[in-house]
Each structure stands twice: as structure tokens, then as C-alpha cells.
Amino acid sequence: xxxxxxxxxxxxxCCASLTSSSARQKSNSTPQRHxxxxxxxxxxxxxxxxxxxxxxxxxxxxxxxxxxxPQTGQAANAPSPDTAxxxxxxxxxxxxxxxxxxxxxxxxxxxxxxxxxRRLLTVKKALLETVDWAKESNKSQQxxxxxxxxEGIFHSSGIGPGRxxxxxxxxxxxxxxxxxxxxFARSGEPVSVKLHSPETACLDLPASx
Numbered sequence: 001x002x003x004x005x006x007x008x009x010x011x012x013x014c015c016a017s018l019t020s021s022s023a024r025q026k027s028n029s030t031p032q033r034h035x036x037x038x039x040x041x042x043x044x045x046x047x048x049x050x051x052x053x054x055x056x057x058x059x060x061x062x063x064x065x066x067x068x069x070p071q072t073g074q075a076a077n078a079p080s081p082d083t084a085x086x087x088x089x090x091x092x093x094x095x096x097x098x099x100x101x102x103x104x105x106x107x108x109x110x111x112x113x114x115x116x117x118r119r120l121l122t123v124k125k126a127l128l129e130t131v132d133w134a135k136e137s138n139k140s141q142q143x144x145x146x147x148x149x150x151e152g153i154f155h156s157s158g159i160g161p162g163r164x165x166x167x168x169x170x171x172x173x174x175x176x177x178x179x180x181x182x183x184f185a186r187s188g189e190p191v192s193v194k195l196h197s198p199e200t201a202c203l204d205l206p207a208s209x
Contacts, residue, residue: 035187035188036157036158036159036160036161036187036188037159037160037161037185037186037187037188037189037190037191038155038156038157038158038159038185038190038191039062039155039156039159039164039166039183039185039190039191039192039193040153040154040155040156040190040191040192040193041060041153041154041166041192041193041194041195042054042148042151042152042153042154042194042195042196043055043058043060043148043152043154043168043170043172043179043195043196044152044172044194044195044196045172045173045175045177045196045198045201046196046197047173051173053172053173053175054148054150054151054152054153054172055148055152055168055170055171055172055177055179055195056148056149056150056151056152056170056171056172057147057148057149057150057170058147058148058152058154058168058169058170058171058172059145059147059168059169059170060145060146060147060148060154060156060166060167060168061127061143061144061145061166061167061168061169062143062144062145062146062156062159062164062165062166062183063083063084063085063088063130063142063143063164063165063166063167064083064084064085064141064142064143064160064162064163064164065083065084065085065086065162065163065164065165065182066083066085066086066162066163067161067162067163068161068162068163068184082137083139083142084130084133084134084139084142084143085142085163085164085165087129087130087133087134088126088127088130088165088167089165091125091126091129091130092122092123092126094126095122095123095125095126096119096122098122099115099118099119099122102118103115113202113203116200116201116202117176117202119200120169120176120177120178120200120202123167123169123178123199123200124169127167127169130143131143141160144156144159148168148170152172154168159185160185161185161186161187162184162185163182163183163184163185164182164183164184164185165180165181165182166179166180166181166182166183166193166195167179167180168180168195171204172198172201174203174204175198175201175202175203175204176201176202176204177198177199177200177201177202178198178199178200179195179196179197179198179199180195180199181193181195
């Protein structure tokens, strides 16, 4: 009788151990949902005299570049093909090449103000074409837009993990400008950036009355 009871106890303990082990394996094999990230920052310009001019109500775009995890046969720092970030860079390169061709034309203005504004136009055009591409490719989630406040501060939340190209377009003081940088957003972690050195800044003083 005693040996039979001991046998039943051993069976019960084995079953409990197997059930616990199975539950742990099931838990480990279940993919965990990644939490989103947030990107905040400030966009501004430092003038030659050392004054800081915030980019008030500037437009900020986060363009998804790639996951940051290389796939098989992919270089460690190579962006994924067909993402909003790579499409924008491709469109911007095409626009810059067109600018070079235009400069060969003798009728093209040679003053710096014209070419500065032409570069801004190239960036704006590349962004519009990227927006169109995202809509047509059903990848609108790869392009996130927001605006800065009066102090040039912006905040964007609900961002999936990965590397992003950050583009800001707007006016800082008497300059029309655009800024660019890259950020890596990690799940559940806030990212903070400062865009203080414009890629292009065009002085645009109002005409005297």
C-alpha cells in the first residue's frame, strides 16, 4: 500500500514538472510585441554673430531607413532597399544631378542666392516624390511628419524601432533652411536630437519698402 502511494506521488511530481517545462518553452517561443519609441528634438540655427534662431513651426519628417539588423548577405551598415529613407536619398541625388546639368547652361543665373534656393527646391521635391511613393507602395507608415513649436521643439511618438533619416524644413531667423540627420530608435526608449547645423540655409531678407 505504501509503495503504491509512493509510486502515485512520483507520477504526480513528474507530470507537474513536465507541465511546468512545457509552459516555459511555450512562453519562450512566443514572440514578444515590441513597444514603440519616441523621437524629440530641437531645430535651430546659430548665426555668424552667435545668436540662436529657432526654426519656428518648421516641418519635420522621419523617414524609415532600415531596421538596423543586417540580413543575410547585407553589409552591417547597408540600408534596406525600397524604404522611404532610401527613396528620398535617391530622389535627392537625382535632383542634385539635374542641378549640375542646369549649371552648364549659360542662361542659368550664377548668383549664390539662386542656387541656394534651387537646392531647397530639390529637397522639397524629393520629399513630395517620397510621399507619393509611400502612398503608391502602401508604405505610408514609413514616413512620419510633425511640426516644431515656437521654440523649434518637436516630438513624435509611436515610432517603430529602426534607423530613420530626419529632415527638417523651415525658417530660422532670416534664413530658409533644411536640416538633416539620422537617428536609431530602440523599442521603448526615447531619442533626443539637436539639429543645429543646416545642410543649406538661404538668407531671405524682406525687400525694403
